[in-house]
Amino acid sequence: MSEATPESSPRQLATDARDRVRFEEEALELSDQVYSVARRLSGSREEAEDLVQETYARAFRAWRSFQPGTNLRAWLFRILTNLNIDRGRRIQRSPDTQPLEENDYFLYNKLEESTSESNLDERRVVERLSQNDTVTALADLPHDFRDVVLLVDLADFTYSDAAQILDIPIGTVMSRLHRGRRILKRTLADSASGDGGGG
Amino acid sequence: MSGFAFDPCDKCEQMMQPYLDRVLTEEERMEAEVHLDGCDYCRRRYRFEAEFRKFVRLAAAEPMPPDLKAKLAALRTPL
Numbered sequence: 001m002s003e004a005t006p007e008s009s010p011r012q013l014a015t016d017a018r019d020r021v022r023f024e025e026e027a028l029e030l031s032d033q034v035y036s037v038a039r040r041l042s043g044s045r046e047e048a049e050d051l052v053q054e055t056y057a058r059a060f061r062a063w064r065s066f067q068p069g070t071n072l073r074a075w076l077f078r079i080l081t082n083l084n085i086d087r088g089r090r091i092q093r094s095p096d097t098q099p100l101e102e103n104d105y106f107l108y109n110k111l112e113e114s115t116s117e118s119n120l121d122e123r124r125v126v127e128r129l130s131q132n133d134t135v136t137a138l139a140d141l142p143h144d145f146r147d148v149v150l151l152v153d154l155a156d157f158t159y160s161d162a163a164q165i166l167d168i169p170i171g172t173v174m175s176r177l178h179r180g181r182r183i184l185k186r187t188l189a190d191s192a193s194g195d196g197g198g199g
Numbered sequence: 200m201s202g203f204a205f206d207p208c209d210k211c212e213q214m215m216q217p218y219l220d221r222v223l224t225e226e227e228r229m230e231a232e233v234h235l236d237g238c239d240y241c242r243r244r245y246r247f248e249a250e251f252r253k254f255v256r257l258a259a260a261e262p263m264p265p266d267l268k269a270k271l272a273a274l275r276t277p278l
Contacts, residue, residue, distance in 0.1 A: 045264065049267055052267065104216060122246040123250050185251075
C-alpha cells in the first residue's frame with residue numbers, strides 16, 4: 001500500500017489520511033458487536049471494556065496491515081480473540097474431556113419431561129430457562145469451546161470465518177462448536193431441573 | 200422415508216445442528232425436510248432449537264457502556 005514517508009507528496013499524505021479515517025470509522029461502527037463478544041469472554045464489565053480498548057488501540061496502530069476489501073469484522077475479532085488468549089490462557093483449566101452422552105434433542109426432552117402441560121409452544125418451553133443461568137453456563141464453558149460458540153452463535157460468523165479468526169482448522173471449529181453447544185445445554189438442563197422446585 | 204437405514208428420528212436429530220447452521224448439502228436438506236414434514240416429534244425439537252438459539256443470543260447480549268464509545272473514539276489517530 002502507499003506507505004507515507006517524509007518524502008511522500010502532499011497528495012499521498014492526503015490519500016493516506018483519508019484511508020485511515022475511513023478505516024477507523026468503519027471499525028468503530030462494529031464496536032457494539034466487539035463489546036458484546038468481549039463481555040462474554042470477560043469476567044466483568046471493566047475487564048471487557050479494557051479488552052475492547054486494547055483491541056481498538058491495536059487495530060488503529062495496525063491499520064495498514066488490513067487489506068481493504070477483506071472482512072474487517074473478522075480482522076477485528078481476530079485481534080480481540082488473540083488479546084484474550086494472551087491474557088486469559090494463564091488461568092485456563094484443562095479442557096473438558098467428560099464423555100457427552102446427550103444428543104441434540106436432550107434439552108427439549110428434559111424440559112418437556114419436567115412440565116405437566118403437554119403440547120407447549122416451543123417458545124414457552126424456552127421461557128423455562130433463565131437468562132442468568134445461560135450467561136453463567138456460557139462463562140463456564142471450557143474456553144476453547146466458548147470462543148467458537150461465541151463467534152458462531154453470538155457474532156454470527158461462518159465456520160470458515162471462525163476458523164480464520166482463531167487460526168484453527170474448520171474441522172476443529174465444527175467439533176468445538178458441537179461439543180460447546182452440548183455442554184451448554186447439559187448445564188442448562190441441570191440448572192433447570194435443579195431449580196424447578198418440587199412438583 | 201423407507202430410505203433410512205435406521206430410526207429416521209435419530210438421523211433427523213443428527214442433522215439438526217448442520218441444518219440450522221445451513222451447511223447441509225441440498226440433498227441432505229431435502230431429506231431432513233421430507234422427514235420434518237411428516238414428523239411432529241422432530242419438528243417441535245427443531246423449532247425449539249431455533250428458539251433456543253435466539254434465546255441464548257438475547258441472554259448473552261449486553262449493551263455497550265455509553266462512555267466506552269467515546270473512549271474508543273479518543274484512541275483514533277489525531278488528524
